[in-house]
Amino acid sequence: MLRRTATLMAVVALFAILQASAPASPAVRQGTPTSAGTLLTSGSPDTPARYVIYINWDAFRNDYFDWATRPGAMPPETGYLAAPTPLGLPSLSRFVANGVRFINAYTGIPSVTTAMQTSALAGAWPATHGNVGCYYDPLTNAAAKSGRPFYADTIVDAARRAGLVTASVQQFMLDGRADIYVQPGGRFERRVAETLKLFEAGLAGRAPMPQLVAIYADDLDAAGHNGIGYGTFPSFTEETWRKKMVAELVRMDTAFGTLIDGLMRLGIYENTAIILSSDHGMTPYWGATSLPQVVSEFAKAGLKAVLVETGDQAPDNADVVMATNGLSLQVHFRPGVSQATMAMLTASLSAQPYVGGVLTRDELTALGAHTLTGDMFIWPTPPHHFTSGNIRFGIRANHDTRHPSSVNVFMAMGGAGIKRGVEVSAPTPIIDIAPTISQLLGIAQPLSSEGRVLWEALSAPAQTPGTSAYSIQNE
The missing domain is CATH 3.40.720.10 (Alkaline Phosphatase, subunit A)
Known part of the structure; x- marks a missing residue:
């Protein structure tokens, strides 16, 4: 071996x-x-x-x-x-x-x-x-x-x-x-x-x-x-x-x-x-993950955000639960997060250089996305990514993104x-x-x-x- x-x-x-x-x-x-x-x-x-x-x-x-x-x-x-x-x-x-x-x-x-x-x-x-x-x-x-x-x-x-x-x-x-x-x-x-x-x-x-x-x-x-x-x-x-x-x-x-x-x-x-x-x-995509920066944006709004992998449960004290198919983030807001806060986060995240775009729940519905896709959808600007680890050598590629x-x-x-x-x-x-x-x-x-x-x-x-x-x- x-x-x-x-x-x-x-x-x-x-x-x-x-x-x-x-x-x-x-x-x-x-x-x-x-x-x-x-x-x-x-x-x-x-x-x-x-x-x-x-x-x-x-x-x-x-x-x-x-x-x-x-x-x-x-x-x-x-x-x-x-x-x-x-x-x-x-x-x-x-x-x-x-x-x-x-x-x-x-x-x-x-x-x-x-x-x-x-x-x-x-x-x-x-x-x-x-x-x-x-x-x-x-x-x-x-x-x-x-x-x-x-x-x-x-x-x-x-x-x-x-x-x-x-x-x-x-x-x-x-x-x-x-x-x-x-x-x-x-x-x-x-x-x-x-x-x-x-x-x-x-x-x-x-x-x-x-x-x-x-x-x-x-x-x-x-x-x-x-x-x-x-x-x-x-x-x-x-x-x-x-x-x-x-x-x-x-x-x-x-x-x-x-x-x-x-x-x-x-x-x-x-x-x-x-x-x-x-x-x-x-x-x-390659390089360091931009996931910590996304979590930081939620923290600025007073929200604790966590990413859960398949089979894992979210902690009870999380305000925001995120899932992924590889590159992008499906964001679910727990009850108590106001529409005003969601709108503020949409604007702040959209302004970040590592973010390619943000879709709200209404926009997701108009595009035929299932409700399980979440309340917000965030995708990265290549070569940035939101995976759970850094790419320290070479490149990887995936397709869970709204990039063209x-x-x-x-x-x-x-x-x-x-x-x-x-x-x-x-x-x-x-x-x-x-x-x-x-x-x-x-x-x-x-x-x-x-x-x-x-x-x-x-x-x-x-x-x-x-x-x-x-x-x-x-x-």
């Missing part, structure tokens, strides 16, 4: 030395589809979708795509691992050019995996579906975690009621709901292979043919948190972290092309619509029934995914749905008007 620990420490030290040598670093627009290559150029936007594939790449931050496709978006290629960072996403680039990209797609509160995966599938925010990640429960006076349960209808439930066959490839929030559930594990390549097997079996009559398939992949999330996962190693600067994320996206792009090629080989691409999106982005790096997610769609060469700049919530899938399949929306059909992306004429008034910038 001591030998293994020493070896691991030596590897980490080696990576630190090597990376130290790298330097620091209109709402709808109609365009022309790309003609480069054959990938994604055969599908007709006028063909109704017989099949829909919904892909969720966990932690697909929107600007990852730009880093990988725009010259000059990455640091200069010198030093360690600079030979060179692979750029270019041929499969995704053609998919976007021949489909619709939503450049201001956004996630909700809290921007954590279980809650936001559920939001996309149900077309509703946590106030409706009930999954809130980690939280403080005033009734039990303890911090707890939602896990995977939620109480809402999903697009898979709606499809099954309509008589369609549904399948989930490791979209774990649909375990027990989809007709077919497979969990191959591993990277996105393995999940693509399992998806094509499902279609091959359906076409051969060996199994039911799925008409709605949900695929989940967590490659970007595993790499983004900056631990050791799926073969990636920790980065020690933000610049090398960015290069790592681009390399992961380039690899996944190849697998995405394999999926499209497979659909064409099976002869079903012409009738398939594909939606690719995410649940949240990722925000790097975690809120603004990638979203694009293409194939049957989808317009070509369109870029949508209007703010687009991920809860619009489920209603749009419903429209593509010609079925009723999930019973809990609060989103709208993204008519601006569909070749079919709009049946009802609808707009999203919320903007990330409004915060």
Whole structure:
């Protein structure tokens, strides 16, 4: 055990030395589809979708795509691992050019995996579906975690009621709901292979043919948190972290092309619509925690504030109880704290340089946050953080924040029934995914749905008007 620990420490030290040598670093627009290559150029936007594939790449931050496709978006290629960072996403680039990209797609509160995966599938925010990640429960006076349960209808439930066959490839929030559930594990390549097997079996009559398939992949999330996962190693600067994320996206792009090629080989691409999106982005942070400064602000108002971890109870003498999903603070005021005091704290905290923003309970309600999210929500300005300990070496990354790096997610769609060469700049919530899938399949929306059909992306004429008034910038 001591030998293994020493070896691991030596590897980490080696990576630190090597990376130290790298330097620091209109709402709808109609365009022309790309003609480069054959990938994604055969599908007709006028063909109704017989099949829909919904892909969720966990932690697909929107600007990852730009880093990988725009010259000059990455640091200069010198030093360690600079030979060179692979750029270019041929499969995704053609998919976007021949489909619709939503450049201001956004996630909700809290921007954590279980809650936001559920939001996309149900077309509703946590106030409706009930999954809130980690939280403080005033009734039990303890911090707890939602896990995977939620109480809402999903697009898979709606499809099954309509008589369609549904399948989930490791979209774990649909375990027990989809007709077919497979969990191959591993990277996105393995999940693509399992998806094509499902279609091959359906076409051969060996199994039911799925008409709605949900695929989940967590490659970007595993790499983004900056631990050791799926073969990636920790980065020690933000610049090398960015290069790592681009390399992961380039690899996944190849697998995405394999999926499209497979659909064409099976002869079903012409009738398939594909939606690719995410649940949240990722925000790097480092250095000393700013949690003591937040506690100090409450102390100036004569309030004792404490942070409780999952499973722990809050002390009786606390005036303010805080919980966290990783970066931000969910603040609960005990009875007796006046509205005037809360307003004063909102103003004083918002003025601090380490605070990115503060939301009140009314603002949280307007954004669809569950009551268990608290009376106030505080997020940090990167690279500040509100974790319980200091980061003394390297960097970490998480996504429980309202910073645009975690809120603004990638979203694009293409194939049957989808317009070509369109870029949508209007703010687009991920809860619009489920209603749009419903429209593509010609079925009723999930019973809990609060989103709208993204008519601006569909070749079919709009049946009802609808707009999203919320903007990330409004915060």
